[in-house]
Amino acid sequence: MSASIKKYSVAIIGGGFSGLCLASMLGAKLKSNLLVLEGNKRVGKKILATGNGQGNITNKVISADYYHGDKDFASKAISRYTNTHLLDYFDKLGLLTDSIGQKIYPASFTAGSILDVLRFEIDKQGVDVKTEHYVTNVKKKDCFKIECNNGEAFFADKVVFAFGGKSGAGFLTDGKSYSLAENFGHTVTSLSPSLVQLKTEKEKIRGLKGVKQEANVSLYTDERFVASFAGDILFTDFGVSGNSIFSLSAYLKGLKNPNIKIEFLPTYLKEDLAQKLYQKCDSGFTYEQLLVSVIPTRLSLAVLKDCLLNPQDLAKKQKVEQITRSIKSFSLKVEGPCGFESSQVTAGGINTKEICSQTMQSKLVDGLYIIGEALNVDGDCGGYNLQWAFTTAQIAKDSILNG
Ligand SMILES: Cc1cc2nc3c(=O)[nH]c(=O)nc-3n(C[C@H](O)[C@H](O)[C@H](O)COP(=O)(O)OP(=O)(O)OC[C@H]3O[C@@H](n4cnc5c(N)ncnc54)[C@H](O)[C@@H]3O)c2cc1C
Structure with a gap:
């Protein structure tokens, strides 16, 4: 790495809900030393589609019973940061919320409100967000080198994979990004579409x-x-x-x-x-x-x-x-x-036996974190998947700032 090339403290791969939550949490401390790389033209495209455009952000009743895959891992995480933490956090960001039955939404019943408060926070903190930067490879020597499909490369001390699963059409979440983790020796459990016809x-x-x-x-x-x-x-x-x-x-x-x-x-x-x-x-x-x-x-x-x-x-x-x-x-x-492209979430993902549930850090690679839907945990319909993305982001944030 030449002396003139900037090295970031943390690079987040994926500007979806988990990546943006984490960026907003780290931004106050790391500011422009934090990089978010998103392959799409805009961050948070999938957030806008959630809850039929209304954004079912969490649920009044949260427990491991509503999660599948590695339930034990889910239980440890979800009991640490649950719906009250999510609601407190978004309340501080200025999001008003309301509910229909057990499901909690922005009071505007517009998923765009969730994205707006996250983007506002991240912009305010001066986080470096680069869209149309699809990451094709990540390597580690002294630090991480992140290569993008447009030929650009970035360096960072810590990397967070927040690239989602294999579900939905038109969100760049087609499952190809699991290979970034596989290149570091991580394994992916069997995948199947969930929350689907x-x-x-x-x-x-x-x-x-x-x-x-x-x-x-x-x-x-x-x-x-x-x-x-x-x-x-x-x-x-x-x-x-x-x-x-x-x-x-x-x-x-x-x-x-x-x-x-x-x-x-x-x-x-x-x-x-x-x-x-x-x-x-x-x-x-x-x-x-x-x-x-x-x-x-x-x-x-x-x-x-x-x-x-x-x-x-x-x-x-x-x-x-x-x-x-x-x-x-x-x-x-x-x-x-029906297929992955019709599904809302992916059952299966990066093997959580290879991830520390206390930190979301890889047990195989120091400084590598994996959060959100990319992991082998998926939730029921009703706000459980955005909650999972938030919970894992919050746990990673604690470890990144204290580690
Ligand atoms: C139609 C639909 C409706 C849904 N409704 C709800 C709901 O109401 N409530 C709920 O709780 N959950 C809902 N979900 C599920 C929820 O949206 C996801 O579980 C959640 O967004 C996962 O967050 P994530 O950050 O882990 O992944 P994602 O939100 O999928 O974000 C991953 C991001 O990484 C980017 N990316 C991927 N690979 C790369 C790469 N190599 N380089 C750069 N960028 C990359 C993608 O473009 C994407 O922006 C819904 C899903 C869909 C498809």
Whole structure:
């Protein structure tokens, strides 16, 4: 390194939520000795897409139960810096927050507000942020040398990998950056898309594309119950989508013969629904007419097909039990998740056995830190992934400033 080339104290690779949180935390001390390298034209592009553009930043209920992958690692980290720390931190940055149910958002219900307060803080501190600098290689001799795709190189005493996972389209998070860690001997656990639509068997859902219903949806592996979520379910031509499905998808990894059972009309007890249908049978309805004003017509046709009943036949009381069972427990075989590009988060990542949970520092390379979604921890739907990115940034910040 020539004497004229500046060496930074810390370089953060990736200007997503974890990288920007860390930059805003370190900036007051390190100022222009802190470098953020982001491959995109702008930092924080993915933040703007979170929570359907509303930015579900954390949740009122946080525990390791809501995390997957290395749960023990997640538990140690999340019990140290949790939702109250995140809310205090963003309160100090000037972000007002509000909630819908357990989910916490900016009070503006605009994800851009999260990015704005982070960018404002980082700008104020004079942190050196370089966009359109995609890092292609990082080496270490006396210090770290970071090479970018535009031919530029930078030097730093400490490096933080905050390059995210393999999820989402158009965010530069395509999984290629794991190789930066692999070059230092780190390993990557098996990866799969999470918080994503599911592909299911097609015949039973034929004709249902576009039907959206409130439902309780439960996931099973063979006949063993795994998890259940309430929310909307949307039928597509390849399977199912919607809030309940996104939530369930976090529990899919590694399951044998996964299948879901959909409980339509969740506010009606099965017995009450059966009673209503028994009464309607007295009026000489066909099966199709029996279900009119109970569930959408296209769904009723799928239910009747499931029960092997002709919609035009006269409804018989002895079939009511079967119809009710199908409405309250409509089962579908799950073929698997949709692809990484449709998913919100990556299950799997850099092996956390190689990372110190007290510091987020690599156990293999002194001065190298790894934070956020890049690690082998992923959260449920509901603000758990931004919380994880914040938590790991906060732990790394403590170590970087004290180390
Ligand atoms: C559509 C969508 C909606 C979501 N909604 C929510 C939500 O409401 N709540 C929630 O908690 N979570 C949500 N998530 C998940 C959450 O956004 C991520 O888990 C979180 O942003 C991870 O933060 P990160 O900093 O680790 O990674 P990212 O935010 O993915 O940031 C990584 C950054 O690194 C950059 N980068 C990658 N490689 C390089 C390289 N080699 N050189 C330079 N730069 C590089 C990328 O361009 C990117 O800016 C959502 C995700 C998506 C896709």
